[in-house]
Amino acid sequence: MSQPIPPKLAELLDEFADITDRYERYEILTEFADAFRPVPEHIARPPYPQDHLVPYCESQMYFWARPDGDHAFKFYFASENAQSISARAMAAILDETCSGAPAWQVVHIPDDLPQRLFGKDLAMGRTLGLVSLVGMVKNVARTHVKTCPQCQAQAERGE
Template sequence: MSAPYPEKLRQLEELFALMPDRGDRLDLLISTAERFREVPPEIARRPFPEDRKVPACESEAYLWARRRDDGTLKFYFAVENPQGISAKAMAVILDDALSGAPLEAVAAVPDDVIYKFFGNELSMGKSMGLMGMVAMARSSARRALAGA
């Protein structure tokens, strides 16, 4: 039996699927990025630790996951590049969709989910960074499931 898919992630995918026009999709991604809120100081302060840095992310994104009282995770992000619109949008999507989701579902999110939001026109560098964000969130859930 496969792991359940995060419901909020599915809902966001459906919203983006309603936007087949690339321009409309970009507008939605920009408005999503505008909702980005950096990691609060009680979670992390600059300089951010290297072990929280997303590998291969050109925008220098960082990710933290904290266990919530219900056993799920709350995700926090920092994006050092002020022009890192894609990384900021992905951070908002991951926080909205994965914070509070069952750990098994978060642990099973595939890297290629990024294409459901950004389309297939992504550069290799941008793809690697966004997939790195997904991979770090997934890894955080797997560690939480393992009791680490």
């Protein structure tokens, strides 16, 4: 049985699973890209520090995470590339569905999330860049779970 993922993300994946028309899929993703908000200035301002650059993301997306409650995080992203629309959509989805979710759920985000959202027509380079964004979020959660016995117990119970 698969482990529980953040409920909002599960809901979104259910919605995408039924879509057969790619433009319908792209319309929803574009709405997420429109809703993207860059990291607030009290956390970082451009030019963003290179050590926050997401590796392998051709859109030069930057990433930050801040604790949000005992076992959750708020995820922030920013990009200096105006045409980075797919990366902005992915970032907005990760923020909308995974910020505030318990780390023991975030670690179970499927690695093929970009393909499930964007469809099978994604080029390899583009896919790996988006997977890298997902990886940043999961890494923060994974690092937390490793040092948190309560999270590990929750994960074992599958809650």
